[in-house]
Amino acid sequence: MTGRSTGFRTVPDAERRGKGPVVVIECFEEIPCDPCHEACNQGAILAFDDINSLPEIDFAKCNGCGRCISVCPGLAIFVVDETWKEGLAVVRIPYEFIPLPHKGQQVKGVSRDGVELCDATVVKVENTKRHDRTPVIWVEIPRALAMDVRHIRVGGTSFDRQET
Amino acid sequence: MSSLLTSEICVVGAGPAGLKAAISARDMGAHVTLVDSEVNLGGQLVKQTHKFFGSRGQFAGMRGIDIAKLLADEVSRDPSVDVMCESQVVGFYEDGTLAIEKDDSIQFLKPERVICAAGASERMLSFPNNDLPGVYGAGAAQTLMNVYGVKPGNRVLMIGAGNIGLIVSYQLLQAGVEVAAVLEAMPHVGGYDVHARKIQRAGIPILTSHTIKEAHGTRSVEDATVWALDSEFHPVIDSERYFEVDTICLAVGLTPLTELLWQAGCRMVYVPELGGYAPLRCENYETTHPGVFVAGDLAGIEEASSAMIEGVVAGLSAARSLGYETDGFEERLRLAKNELEALRQGPTGQKVRQGIRRLMALREVGEGI
Numbered sequence: 019m020t021g022r023s024t025g026f027r028t029v030p031d032a033e034r035r036g037k038g039p040v041v042v043i044e045c046f047e048e049i050p051c052d053p054c055h056e057a058c059n060q061g062a063i064l065a066f067d068d069i070n071s072l073p074e075i076d077f078a079k080c081n082g083c084g085r086c087i088s089v090c091p092g093l094a095i096f097v098v099d100e101t102w103k104e105g106l107a108v109v110r111i112p113y114e115f116i117p118l119p120h121k122g123q124q125v126k127g128v129s130r131d132g133v134e135l136c137d138a139t140v141v142k143v144e145n146t147k148r149h150d151r152t153p154v155i156w157v158e159i160p161r162a163l164a165m166d167v168r169h170i171r172v173g174g175t176s177f178d179r180q181e182t
Numbered sequence: 183m184s185s186l187l188t189s190e191i192c193v194v195g196a197g198p199a200g201l202k203a204a205i206s207a208r209d210m211g212a213h214v215t216l217v218d219s220e221v222n223l224g225g226q227l228v229k230q231t232h233k234f235f236g237s238r239g240q241f242a243g244m245r246g247i248d249i250a251k252l253l254a255d256e257v258s259r260d261p262s263v264d265v266m267c268e269s270q271v272v273g274f275y276e277d278g279t280l281a282i283e284k285d286d287s288i289q290f291l292k293p294e295r296v297i298c299a300a301g302a303s304e305r306m307l308s309f310p311n312n313d314l315p316g317v318y319g320a321g322a323a324q325t326l327m328n329v330y331g332v333k334p335g336n337r338v339l340m341i342g343a344g345n346i347g348l349i350v351s352y353q354l355l356q357a358g359v360e361v362a363a364v365l366e367a368m369p370h371v372g373g374y375d376v377h378a379r380k381i382q383r384a385g386i387p388i389l390t391s392h393t394i395k396e397a398h399g400t401r402s403v404e405d406a407t408v409w410a411l412d413s414e415f416h417p418v419i420d421s422e423r424y425f426e427v428d429t430i431c432l433a434v435g436l437t438p439l440t441e442l443l444w445q446a447g448c449r450m451v452y453v454p455e456l457g458g459y460a461p462l463r464c465e466n467y468e469t470t471h472p473g474v475f476v477a478g479d480l481a482g483i484e485e486a487s488s489a490m491i492e493g494v495v496a497g498l499s500a501a502r503s504l505g506y507e508t509d510g511f512e513e514r515l516r517l518a519k520n521e522l523e524a525l526r527q528g529p530t531g532q533k534v535r536q537g538i539r540r541l542m543a544l545r546e547v548g549e550g551i
Contacts, residue, residue: 047375048528050487051235053243069237070528089243091233092376115356132385150245152233169383 030077030098035164039082039099039108043073044130044168045092057089084144087112088152098164107164108141113155118143119172127159127167136163138170185290189215189264191500192280192293194271194442197225198486199478199493200299201253204263206497206514207297210506214263215293217282219270223257224250225301226321227486229328231356232349235374236487239521246486247328271300274445278473295473295500298443299493302436302457302479307341310396316403320350320433327357335429339406340364343388345373345485347433351381354431362425365392367411374530394430395422403428438480446471449550455537456482462545465519466499467492470550475500482541484534488525494518 028043041062043054048070055063055073062080063073084097087110097110109127119125119140127138142156159167193204196218204216222228230246241249257263266284273281279292304319306312316335318326320342323334338359340351343366351361364381369391371378378388395407395417410421437458444450448469450459460482461469468475477496478489495518502511526535544550 044379045376047530049235049374049376049530050237050485050525050528051242052237056238056243068527069524070531090376091235091243092374093380094376128383128385130379130383132383150233150243 027072027074030075030080034077035098035100038101039084039097040077041075041080041082041084041086042096042098042165043075043086043090043094044096045073045090045094048072049092051091053089053091054086054095057086059085084110084154087154088144088149093152096168100161100164102158102161105161106158107161108156108158109164109167111155111157111168111170112152113170114152115172117172118145118153119155119170123172125157125173126171127157127163128169128171129166130168132169134171135167136160138167140170186279187215187289187291189213189291189293190504191215191295191297191497192217192291193297193299193497194280195225195299195301195478195480196220196223196254196257196265196267197299197301197478197489198227198249198253199301199480199489199496200225200297201257202490202493203297203299203475203477203497203500204257205253206494207501208257208260208262208497210498210501210508210511212262212501212504212506215266215291216257216263217266217269217271217280217291219268221268222250223254223265223267227253229321229324230349230486231328231353234487235485236525237521240487240490240525242487271442274442276447278446294504295475296446297475297477297493297496297500298480299476299478299489299496300439300442300480302483303439304432305435305437307394307432307434309394311399311403312397314397314399314403315401316399316428317397317430318432320346320431323429323431324350324353327359328353333357333359334431335427336360337362337427338429338431339394339408339425339427340431340433341394342366342433342435343368343371343373343378343390344433344435345377346436347431348373348377348381350431350433351386352377352384355381355384355386359429361386362427363408364388365394365408366390367393367415369413393417397430403430406430436479436483438483440480443469443471443474443476443480446474448474451541451544451550453482453537453540453544455533455540460537460541462541462550464545466515467496468499468503473503482534482537485525488522488534491518491522491525495522
């Protein structure tokens with residue numbers, strides 16, 4: 019249903035992921051959009067010749083800084099770090115729901131299809147002015163799921179939490 | 183009878199297209215009267231809490247609500263733009279006079295040029311009990327929650343997986359409203375893939391080739407029956423499913439809000455790709471009625487980013503036609519047209535490109551009513 023994926027140009031291979039934090043851009047449809055290129059000060063997200071083109075990444079230049087994450091209007095940019103700890107990876111996820119989780123909180127790691135895959139520990143919450151109300155949540159998850167966890171579920175619905 | 187007001191350029195509608203048109207005409211030196219029926223300037227931007235696509239020129243990456251503030255501030259502090267809020271243009275006479283209703287009285291304004299940027303209205307869908315309270319246009323539900331802070335309901339069935347259906351579903355989730363499912367009659371999602379992914383991650387099913395059969399409820403919506411559609415869009419027998427919901431949101435498309443153009447006698451043509459009847463217009467967005475320009479969804483349904491650039495083209499051209507001339511006018515106009523072209527280049531712009539080609543071909547052969 020959303021299978022217009024061409025795959026590889028925006029997703030780093032296992033070798034690159036084994037070297038440290040790196041961006042993953044899950045943008046597989048040509049739409050008129052280019053803020054990710056503007057956000058990257060490493061020159062890793064290449065300039066667009068046509069604003070409708072898919073982003074192209076020079077993974078050798080990407081240092082996994084994550085500046086591009088909250089800039090993407092499609093919330094399609096993540097940073098994965100498979101070198102975080104033995105057996106554990108960190109995925110940085112844009113998250114625009116309340117309540118925001120806090121550092122140390124246990125949440126669920128969720129797949130692209132909304133399925134809970136694993137327990138996840140929040141190790142950092144970035145929410146400065148630069149993030150412009152798109153906070154970035156760092157979650158620690160089993161390393162084997164680094165390319166599967168793309169969302170988190172923070173216990174209960176946001177509305178339940180607000181009410182209580 | 184009140185006296186006849188005058189103005190150089192009247193811009194009708196202060197959404198993204200109208201605001202940009204007013205600013206661009208003002209930049210050329212023209213005096214502009216900007217009229218809008220709402221309390222706040224910004225049109226639909228005032229409820230668009232999501233970040234915009236496009237490029238820097240159209241504020242890509244900024245949220246619609248912040249773009250509205252930025253553009254509204256710019257016109258509000260400019261003495262050469264008169265802003266009339268809570269004022270509805272209800273008549274457009276053949277001699278070019280506009281009737282404007284404000285505070286239950288009518289004022290008459292005869293501008294030298296008019297830029298119509300009235301936007302679009304949401305389409306309705308026919309199904310039994312679609313008049314029950316709880317059936318909303320998706321845009322109305324979005325206004326309730328994002329402008330007035332009111333939850334439209336507790337559990338929603340969204341009809342339509344175009345960008346509006348997908349974005350409003352996401353914003354309902356942000357407001358703490360449950361979304362039972364998003365239905366789409368077409369066999370594929372119409373909106374951007376990234377918008378679909380945002381709600382799929384949140385676990386919301388998108389049922390393609392499905393539509394609503396019937397809503398049920400005594401005093402308001404209590405549940406809904408949906409069914410599958412085959413490749414000919416006929417309902418599939420025995421495919422019914424039930425959803426317990428108190429709200430049904432319709433996001434089944436927009437149609438240009440062209441009443442004023444009909445009144446003015448602009449020639450109109452039916453172009454399905456542009457959302458229905460659209461005005462014939464030239465490359466500078468002037469209609470067949472000399473001095474009447476158009477911009478934004480009223481000229482053909484598209485994105486806010488292209489609406490803003492159409493506003494630039496119409497604003498510059500209207501001011502130019504009054505004799506205003508600034509250095510770099512030609513260059514600004516050329517850049518704006520190039521930007522429009524670029525935005526429409528990709529696969530998502532195909533429908534609009536086709537619609538505009540059809541519009542221009544019909545103009546060529548003198549079609550239109």
